[in-house]
Amino acid sequence: MKLNEAKQQFIQSWGAIGTQWGINRTMAQIHALLLVSADPLSADDIMEELQISRGNTNMNVRELIDWRLVEKVLKAGERKEFFIAEKDIWKVAMRITSERKRRELDPMIKVLENIGEIEGDKKDKDVKAFTDTVGQLQKFAKQADKAFDNLVKVDEHWFTGTILKLFK
Amino acid sequence: MKLNEAKQQFIQSWGAIGTQWGINRTMAQIHALLLVSADPLSADDIMEELQISRGNTNMNVRELIDWRLVEKVLKAGERKEFFIAEKDIWKVAMRITSERKRRELDPMIKVLENIGEIEGDKKDKDVKAFTDTVGQLQKFAKQADKAFDNLVKVDEHWFTGTILKLFK
DNA sequence: TTGTATTTTCAAAATATTCTGAAACTTTAA
């Protein structure tokens, strides 16, 4: 299998998987392209490689930067911006996890907090069913929130060596 | 806050969160409705409560059953089918996790497996960049796969008591 | 059987999301 062939296959497949993840196809493709590129690419490189418009490229690169999966790189003597992806897959996974938590778990916690006390007979089976489910969800959401925070925190400390120092 | 008011708020918010999760709004709403209902509901009940069509109701209830979040219930003397949601939030979370793994991680593993050996100079930086990233992804995906399987497995055994028996 | 209640399917309509490309804006070098 030739390199370019394999690259193209990887990029296309990654785009398809992206949609399953609820992620924009183009965003996933640009990420894939940058992940397997040795050098930083410019917007024009990306447009050329993926056959997409400048606007689309710009929007999705910006989104990838928001997710902290891609960084802007400046080359000496060049006016253009270049882009490079974080290559450490563990870090990539942590950042995607953080972002998904922010988009999926945090709004859930907010919704649950905003549900007020229910008026009426607390022994009523309908009132019970509601408060019981909402209560369980609240408990679960808070636990999950802590678990994710710890996962990401431990990971950051691992890299900076903070945890090892605790054992000295 | 009145019960019906709170229910309606919960259902609408859950629908909105669902879309963030990459889940169909109606599916999330039906799930929310069943989660906070004391008794099983019929398709007509769901249509009435959420103001949606029969086709939409049928499709999404079926999808929820596929996810093992909802079960069909038959009432004596009634010809209609009724539906009830799994109320144990931990079980719900495990089932959603399993389904997401199936939809998100499994296709990723498949894609990575299908990428063949790259022809050409293995010292070339472009070849290196590609094989290195794909290699890292493969390693990560397999670890994640095992981790999720174990999570779900431990959980099932926990409920059936299999793990406690191991310590006897 | 036949008729009635119920569920399922699916083409077309409605809605939502993504993409394009050109204009507006910004940055930098001369």
Next chain:
DNA sequence: TTAAAGTTTCAGAATATTTTGAAAATACAA
């Protein structure tokens, strides 16, 4: 300054997804 290179924005077009509702299929009682 000016102008050229580059980036961003966003209205409208293209795509994709979801929803409706009526017809077909199925299940059941008489």
